[in-house]
Amino acid sequence: MEPKRLRYTKDHEWVGRDGDTYVVGITDYAQEQLGDVTYVELPEVGRRVAAEEETAVVESVKAASDVFAPVAGTVASVNEALETQPELVNQDPYGEGWFFKLRDVKAADVEGLMDATDYNAFLATLEE
Amino acid sequence: MQLIFEKSVPGRRAVRFDALDVPEAGLPETLRRREAAALPEAAEIDVVRHFTHLSKRNFGIDSHFYPLGSCTMKYNPKVAEVVAALPGFAQLHPRLANAPEYEDAVQGAYALIYGLEALLAEIGGMRAASIQPIAGAHGELTGALLMAAYHRDRGNAHKDTVLVPDSAHGTNPASAVIAGFHVVEVPSCAKGFVDFEAMKAALGDHVAGVMLTCPNTHGMFEPEVREIARIAHEKDALLYYDGANLNAIVGQCRPGDLGFDVMHFNLHKTFATPHGGGGPGSGPVGVGERLLPYLPGPRVVKREDRYTLDTPEKSIGRVAAFFGNFLIAVRAYAYLRYYGGDGLRGMSRDAVLNANYVQARLEKAYQPAFDGRCMHECVFTGARQAEKGVRAMDIAKALLDRGFHAPTVYFPLTVKECLMIEPTETESKETLDAFCDAMLEIASLVDRDPDALHAAPVTTPVGRLDEVKAAKDLDCACR
Amino acid sequence: MSWVPHTDADRAAMLAVIGVDSTDALFEAIPPEARLQSWNVPPGLSEMRVRALLGELAARNDTGRVSFLGGGYYDHYIPAAVDALQGRSEFYTAYTPYQPECSQGTLQAIYEYQSVICRLTDMDFANASLYDGGTAVFEAATMAARVTGRRRVVCHPSLSPTWRAMLDTHTAHLDFEVIDGDDPAGAACVIAQNPSFLGDVVDFEPLAARCREAGALFVLSVYPVSLGLIKTPGEMGADIAVAEGQSLGLPLGFGGPYLGILATRKAHVRKMPGRIAGVTGDAQGRRGFVLTLQAREQHIRRAKATSNICTNQALCALRALIHLCLLGKEGLREVAVACHSKAEYLKSKLAFARVLNEHPTFNEFVVRLPRDAREVVARLRGVGYHAGLPLACVGRGEANDLLIAVTEKRTRAELDAFVAALEEVACS
Structure with missing residues (x-):
């Protein structure tokens, strides 16, 4: 996925369209903050989630963080590769390190999130 | 070093038991385990050498200065160990407490429990105390359960929230959740205190209780503590005192007098019972008037010249099977009687003196996290050093090479590159000076030779360990 | 005070480095009205007195009886x-x-x-x-x-x-x-x-x-x-x-x-x-x-x-x-066999009482005595036994039921003597 074309949340999730579904992952900033990811707990396929619902968990040695659904939808698939290679989240957060895909998503909900420019501006406020 | 399993030799034995003097009985095949548990097979000397060698791979208070902030690692007088091992305590069966017919057999234990609970209540400015909670976090949970029982009893169903400062130990929110509460974090202000305005704003009708640590984990006494108590009580919210930092104020002021309704004590910190490499601890709770009827039961009470058991009218029930970690209570009681009232006041005085001395000696080289004098621990931020590529963890590891245990690092979460130093009262000026000299030498290396700090520790049995590997390739048992 | 190392001279030197006159100044953050004036904590004792005091308390506990108490907590030999x-x-x-x-x-x-x-x-x-x-x-x-x-x-x-x-x-x-x-x-x-x-x-x-x-x-x-x-x-x-x-x-x-x-x-x-x-x-x-x-x-x-x-x-x-390492593979089995066998031996001798367990037992079982179990344990305490746990005291069973545990520490002679004492008290 190309970071420029994704949408973002203040909790550092990204979401991007992939055909009929939307892919969700965590941002480069988030993986950097976490450090080496050691474990990812993924949701069950078919689970319906509301926007901002805790949907996955990502753990490093010194931190654990919930991954929230950026928008409402149904879990269409999960990235099973993370079960054995959680380091993909660090190595390729916008690609091989994706978390889950959602279907039944309203496009308008996605449009309502921050775009790359807004997100970068948001990150700049965190640096202070 | 090898594992004990790697030293096992089939057929080797350590302890010999009596030959069986009754006929050997058998259990039906279906109830028996298929093969004997694969325990090590070793001679007594093998076992003794193994664990003696293991012990040498540890720092302890008896061998090293151990300024772990928030942990109160003080020296533990040996007399407490000796008395806890007396057969009259160590061999006493707890089920003797279950039948009144055995009450004569446990009068000494009951007298000790009664005496210790009374002393703790006096030290805390509380009405009564219970030694049932088994550790500090268990004391917090007991306190939270007491608050929940109080509100349930009063029909305060809307009171479902506990306020916890962001500088609090993680056990506070975790314990409150088990007692059924939602937890709302209250931020700290730039001075290192809980943000009073934010606290006031958060203190709505839905608040069941406020958990405070005082002095807080920034080593600062909360200046508004009495005002917080007042506004909490206006809303019928209870104020909980986390006893983690009680060492700073014993005999100087009392949580009950400050307005706290419930508290826990860490006998393994404040009252010098050894920490055992991670426990056992003991976390008695103390309560004021409001929570008295809800205390865990049964309790030891005195009827004329005898001790017996009684359960408070609205007791939350048993949090422990009997009297918590009784043998830890024996040690704490011995310690309290050894120190006495004046000794305890001297204890907190010198604990605060030592922390301020360390702060004064280090504050040019390391940036104090907050302005002003500290209480029993001083908190620095290693942000300045981190800019030069030396992290708090590097400083911690470099201290190990210099023969000191590290301070607490990266806690509280509110301070960047946090270094939290709690010297305790039992350390001499010479020890503190040696530690401060080491800290200053390390600070000078940040500019001169940062790589030396990155490479530390080099004198310990192992160097820095790969924690990512441990978490990914989980190997937690030798099967 | 001997238990903290500072001398007055040490304290003075440290206060000078801190830049205050007295240790009292270090407690200024505590609201003055909350400072403790007096409290009821007795003066400290010498180490000898502490040992004597705790020794007296320990001596008021009775651990010298032959014990059959269990209920989840057992008197095993510790190497x-x-x-x-x-x-x-x-x-x-x-x-x-x-x-x-x-x-x-x-x-x-x-x-x-x-x-x-x-x-x-x-x-x-x-x-x-x-x-x-x-x-x-x-x-x-x-x-x-x-x-x-x-x-x-x-x-x-x-x-x-x-x-x-x-x-x-x-x-x-x-x-x-x-x-x-x-x-x-x-x-x-x-x-x-x-x-x-x-x-x-x-x-x-x-x-x-x-x-x-x-x-x-x-x-x-x-x-x-x-x-x-x-x-x-x-x-x-x-x-x-x-x-x-x-x-x-x-x-x-x-x-x-x-x-x-x-x-x-x-x-x-x-x-x-x-x-x-x-x-x-x-x-x-x-x-x-x-x-x-x-x-x-x-x-x-x-x-x-x-x-x-x-x-x-x-x-x-x-x-x-450490305990398991010292017992080892064979030792743990031996201890278990001894507990079980001694309990079975005791059980077999209690013809005057009814064993209530319907399944095999390990080292603990319940007997229904001919009289109130609390009375029985009270009287047996007088002749040297902690005879077990009357079940009614923990809200189980009936008044005459006694929970008896046996470990490897009990000898056959102790078991035989206990049977005689129990029979005498329970059946008289």
Whole structure:
């Protein structure tokens, strides 16, 4: 996925369209903050989630963080590769390190999130 | 070093038991385990050498200065160990407490429990105390359960929230959740205190209780503590005192007098019972008037010249099977009687003196996290050093090479590159000076030779360990 | 004061560095009106007086009787080397191993402890310890709720009434339904105990299978010494094994410190509460041990942690490990056989009382006496015995029922004399 074309949340999730579904992952900033990811707990396929619902968990040695659904939808698939290679989240957060895909998503909900420019501006406020 | 399993030799034995003097009985095949548990097979000397060698791979208070902030690692007088091992305590069966017919057999234990609970209540400015909670976090949970029982009893169903400062130990929110509460974090202000305005704003009708640590984990006494108590009580919210930092104020002021309704004590910190490499601890709770009827039961009470058991009218029930970690209570009681009232006041005085001395000696080289004098621990931020590529963890590891245990690092979460130093009262000026000299030498290396700090520790049995590997390739048992 | 090292000269020098006149100035942050003026804490005693005082209190406890008390806590022989090794201050004066490089002794011991617990119970993972048997039952219940997403906890009648009561206290404000029975339908778990509180030894494999079918976890509380002989939680199909570890080298100590044991299957390890040590290495390839999976714990996850436990019972776990190493593979079996055989011998001699257990027993059983059990224990105390636990005192059974436990420490001569004394008191 190309970071420029994704949408973002203040909790550092990204979401991007992939055909009929939307892919969700965590941002480069988030993986950097976490450090080496050691474990990812993924949701069950078919689970319906509301926007901002805790949907996955990502753990490093010194931190654990919930991954929230950026928008409402149904879990269409999960990235099973993370079960054995959680380091993909660090190595390729916008690609091989994706978390889950959602279907039944309203496009308008996605449009309502921050775009790359807004997100970068948001990150700049965190640096202070 | 090898594992004990790697030293096992089939057929080797350590302890010999009596030959069986009754006929050997058998259990039906279906109830028996298929093969004997694969325990090590070793001679007594093998076992003794193994664990003696293991012990040498540890720092302890008896061998090293151990300024772990928030942990109160003080020296533990040996007399407490000796008395806890007396057969009259160590061999006493707890089920003797279950039948009144055995009450004569446990009068000494009951007298000790009664005496210790009374002393703790006096030290805390509380009405009564219970030694049932088994550790500090268990004391917090007991306190939270007491608050929940109080509100349930009063029909305060809307009171479902506990306020916890962001500088609090993680056990506070975790314990409150088990007692059924939602937890709302209250931020700290730039001075290192809980943000009073934010606290006031958060203190709505839905608040069941406020958990405070005082002095807080920034080593600062909360200046508004009495005002917080007042506004909490206006809303019928209870104020909980986390006893983690009680060492700073014993005999100087009392949580009950400050307005706290419930508290826990860490006998393994404040009252010098050894920490055992991670426990056992003991976390008695103390309560004021409001929570008295809800205390865990049964309790030891005195009827004329005898001790017996009684359960408070609205007791939350048993949090422990009997009297918590009784043998830890024996040690704490011995310690309290050894120190006495004046000794305890001297204890907190010198604990605060030592922390301020360390702060004064280090504050040019390391940036104090907050302005002003500290209480029993001083908190620095290693942000300045981190800019030069030396992290708090590097400083911690470099201290190990210099023969000191590290301070607490990266806690509280509110301070960047946090270094939290709690010297305790039992350390001499010479020890503190040696530690401060080491800290200053390390600070000078940040500019001169940062790589030396990155490479530390080099004198310990192992160097820095790969924690990512441990978490990914989980190997937690030798099967 | 002799117990803190500072002299007045030291204090003066330190105050000068700090830049204040007196130690009082260091307490200025405390509101003056809250400063303590006086309190009722007695003056300190000399070390000799402390020993005398505590010695007097200890002497007012009666531990000199021949004891048949059990009920989950047993008077086993503890080899001398257990005390000798635990008494090394490098172990008992260390803190939690937050700096692994200077805590390898503690960490390797935890790893070895986890290993012996797995070997004993036939489970995959054990944590570094919980407080005691009762809190281990509670932690297993909440763990099962996390794994299954269910809130009903079913307590099998075999479970100790003491631990059952603790479970009620601990879950009082959680949205849990704690009920008695053995029906796993809709439950997070069924919690059973083997041997049961009354001593019965049962093969719980069928119940474990029913739990599996119903999507519930099967939690089995066991008596570690009995595992020298008895079918293990792993063999029975338990998902979580818990135990009161007191019998593994810990003194009775009037209730603690004891040891909460918890072990589980690989599938559930991330839902397990408590600390856990794991193997790793340093840059030079040397094997070392660290605390791992810490992201589950309260210091990181705070309100969302798997448990609030912080300080555990590390030194007790060390004792249990040393104890099991000294007993060894054959020794544990021998102790279990001795406990069982001596209990069976005693049972066979009690013709004047009715044994109530319907299943085989290990080292503990219930007899219905011809008269009130509390009266009997009161009179037997006068002739040198702690004869057992009258069941009615813990809300079980009838007034005449007595729970009797036998360990390897009891000799045949003691058993014979006890039979005579019991018969005389119970039947006269």
